[in-house]
Amino acid sequence: MTNIKDLAKMARVSVTTVSRVLNNHPYVSKEKREAVLDAVKSTNYQKNINAVHLSKGKTKLIGVVLPFSDHPYFSLLLKGIAKQALENNYHLVLFQTDYMQNKEIEALEMLQKKQIDGLIICSRTCDLQIIEEYLQFGPIVLSEDVKEINVSSTFVSHYKIFSNALEYLYQRGHRKIGYCIGRSTGANSYNRGLAYKDFHEKYSLSYNSEYIIDKCLYFEDGEKVINQVKLMNIAPSALLVTSDQVAAGIVVSCQKQQISIPDDIAIIGFDNQPIAKMMDITTIEIPLMEMGRNLFLQTINSEISNKEVPVKLIERKTV
Amino acid sequence: MTNIKDLAKMARVSVTTVSRVLNNHPYVSKEKREAVLDAVKSTNYQKNINAVHLSKGKTKLIGVVLPFSDHPYFSLLLKGIAKQALENNYHLVLFQTDYMQNKEIEALEMLQKKQIDGLIICSRTCDLQIIEEYLQFGPIVLSEDVKEINVSSTFVSHYKIFSNALEYLYQRGHRKIGYCIGRSTGANSYNRGLAYKDFHEKYSLSYNSEYIIDKCLYFEDGEKVINQVKLMNIAPSALLVTSDQVAAGIVVSCQKQQISIPDDIAIIGFDNQPIAKMMDITTIEIPLMEMGRNLFLQTINSEISNKEVPVKLIERKTV
Structure with a gap:
């Protein structure tokens, strides 16, 4: 690749002169300027943009940490x-972590090394203390309710969502309620667990740990849930399912096995994805696109802000 | 931000000495080296990685152009x-284009400016001639059968898939066959259209342009398809649906409207996504994960290669 020294040699001028011409500085004679531009033209020279970044300190790249890109929750977020990045002329660097901590650290290190201008963490495994250490290097935005450290965030309250949904089921006569989650670790599941525990204490209901069904992420996991429920001594009468895809899988699996919804088991999905509407699934609407847009805007805004996004119960036919 | 000049000032040495220490060059006295390292420590100085890229010419970033990140086809690809990038210690820069040509050009320009080491184009709107111009700047890999230009690719033959699927339906007595696609422009749809036309000529069947249903991408589009079919004077007896999501939407919509599958209308989906398995949809299996892995490997490999990936018809209950 042609470099600035080659250009200087070809144009018979100094490296400084080439640099001045490339950066549109004054004080270069017309002859020298033309000689440099001829050399640029004949070599198809491309200014290395990393050199530009070096002087300006901006890459127009924002990192996005997410565990899986093919999960409907994360792909909508x-x-x-991406839509907001497009409007603001930024590009995204994707960190698909599969929840491996070292991959999250890599993203944080790219922020430290100025390879990205900011970082959005959609779901994390790192401790907040680790993230806090990297805040000095650039904006980091989280998609959860963070109180421990001073960082921007856009989130829904999973405690409130669970409390309200459990209350809704209780009012409709349900006393044996279970729930399905993607993973048992993580801040969101912690808050859900807390709401579940508080609900059982409030109404003095017996707590059955079997009713907490882990690793439910995709449509096909719905079948697994129903098979697991069938093996229980006392089956739950209702399930909160933290993904409409899994809820849809449950509905299809129940149809196949002649299990009646909501009579045998009631279902509340999450997100209000199109599949929930088409399959008449009662669900909690979470405005993921709007949350994604706000996460991006917080990343390029220097002020710290925390935004709780309201959710809505959509009543359909599975409760 | 601290720069190299600040460090020189603090350590009371020249900029050249700081640079030598930072790059581990010899010929620096022990005292000066320690003075520089103290300054680095006290200012928490971070070497700007763009300066490193400048000297090495590698970013370890690969660009991925795709129209929508939330469509199951593209999110699986x-x-x-991403899985292969993870294994090879690369990161991905996402270009979600919504099929806007200027966004594709931006990605190509980032390759030209060495901001990325290579580019994978999952689906394009740019002419091949435009892409050809950028091949001099780094590897570009396409996910389609390209003969016009010398570029690596991993693809399935949409002509063959359509021919075989139409033949399969013909053998089962279907003479009025329609199909649903995501967009009518684009190389894949061109090849599908060709197969469709050739099939009609081969069997002297009448060709009905109404049977080509455009803009079918998501689950919820299944309902739109059925509503459109109901308005036709003569409805097709079978549909090739180039997305399992749309096929699943069609199945659910037919259930609601008491339309019997396959008796009233037969359906063949595409991809063999989990939803097709759970809903017993006959489909063409396309190994998208494997294709994605190969696209990545071709990008970091300097040799040009073209790989056609075989597909498989999975017979279930919708034909």
């Missing part, structure tokens, strides 16, 4: 982030 | 690309 990513779509919102 | 992206998952495969």
Whole structure:
């Protein structure tokens, strides 16, 4: 690749002169300027943009940490982030972590090394203390309710959502309620667990740990849930399912096995994805696209802000 | 931000000495080296990685152009690309284009400016001639059968898939066959259209342009398809649906409207996504994860290669 020294040699001028011409500085004679531009033309020279970044300190790249890009929850969040990035002329660097901590650290290190201008963490495994250490290097935005450290965030309250949904089921006569989650670790599941525990204490209901069904992420996991429920001594009468995809899988699996919804088991999904509407699934609407857009805007805004996004119960036919 | 000049001032040495210490060059006295390292420590100085890229010419970033990140086809392809990138210690820069040509050009320009080491184009709107111009700047890999230009690719033959699927339906007595696609422009749809036309000529069947249903991308589009079919004077007896999501939407919509599958209308989906398995949809299996992995490997490999990936018809209950 041609470099600035080659250009200087070809144009018979100094490296400084080439640099001045490339950066549009004054004080270069017309002859020298033309000689340099001729050399640029004949070599198809491309200014290395990393050199530009070096002087300006901006890459126009924002990192996005997410565990899986093919999960409808994260792909909708990513779509919102990407739409806003497009409008603001930024590009996204994707960190698909599969929840491996070292991959999250890599993203944080890219922020430290100025390879990205900011970082959006859609779901994390790192401790907040680790993230706090990297805040000095650039904006980091989280998609959860963070109180421990001073960082921007856009989130829904999973405690409130669970409390309200459990209350709704209780009012409709349900006393044996279970729930399905993607993973048992993580801040969101911690808050859900807390709401579940508080609900059982409030109404003095017996707590059955079997009713907490882990690793439910995709449509096909719905079948697994129903098979697990069938093995229980006392089956739950209702399930909160933290993904409409899994809820849809449950509905299809129940149809196949002649299990009646909501008579045998009631279902509340999450997100209000199109599949929930088409399959008449009662669900909690979470405005993921809007959340994604806001996460992006917080990343390029220097002020710290925390935004709780309201959710809505959509009543359909599975409760 | 601290720069190299500040460090020189603090350590009371020249800029050259600081640079030598930072790059581990010899010929620096022990005292000066320690003075520089103290300054680095006290200012928490971070070497700007763009300066490193400048000297090495590698970013370890690969760009991925795709129209929508939330469509199951592209999100599975992206998952495969991301998995392989993870294994090879690369990161991905996402270009979600919504099929806007200027966004594709931006990605190509980032390759030209060495901001990325290579580019995977999952689906394009740019002419091949435009892409050809950028091949001099770094590897570009396409996910389609390209003969016009010398570029690596991983693809399935949409002509063959359509021919075989139409033949399969013909053998089962279907003479009025329609199909649903995501967009009518684009190389894949061109090849599908060709197969469709050739099939009609081969069997002297009448060709009905109404049977080509455009803009079918998501689950919820299934309902739109059925509503459109109901308005036709003569409805097709079978549909090739180039997305399992749309096929699943069609199945659910037919259930609601008491339309019997396959008796009233037969359906063949595409991809063999989990939803097709759970809903017993006959489909063409396309190994998207494997294709994504190969696209990535081709990008970091300097040799040009073209790989056609075989597909498989999975017979279930919708034909």
